[in-house]
Amino acid sequence: MIILVNRFLLRKKFVGIALWPFLILKDHALKTDVVFMNHERIHLRQQIELLVVFFYLWYGVEYVIRLLQYRNRYTAYRNISFEREAYAKEKDIGYLQKRPFWVFLSFL
Structure with missing residues (x-):
């Protein structure tokens, strides 16, 4: 994981x-926000599971x-299976150590 900090690379609300x-x-x-970092690490794991390219294709289609x-754009975003998993488990700091493979499917 490579962390970049740049306020100009992200849209206004991100x-x-x-x-x-x-x-x-x-x-x-944000580097010290444990919950936020866990949320983003969950997304990195999801991306690896779907060989990165398929994650982005699935994310866009969903x-x-x-x-x-x-x-509604925000409601649509919050109901994407990847986001539902990440938001549901972001406070469980040990989640990635016990996370089953492709568990995001249960959030469809």
Whole structure:
């Protein structure tokens, strides 16, 4: 994992993004936010499981489906299976050590 801090690489409402193998953060203080970092590490694991390219394809397709379903960008984003898993487990700091392979499917 390579951490980059650059407030200009992210859109206005984003504070960080996982783009394997990088974590791009808007502020240095986010490096010490354990919950936030765990959320982003969960995304890195998801990306590795789907060989990176398939993660982004799945993420994009599921976002479009959720957007059609909810007609709201934020609600669509929060209901993507990858995001549902990451938000549900971000406070469980030991989650990645016990996380089953492809468990994001249970969040569909």
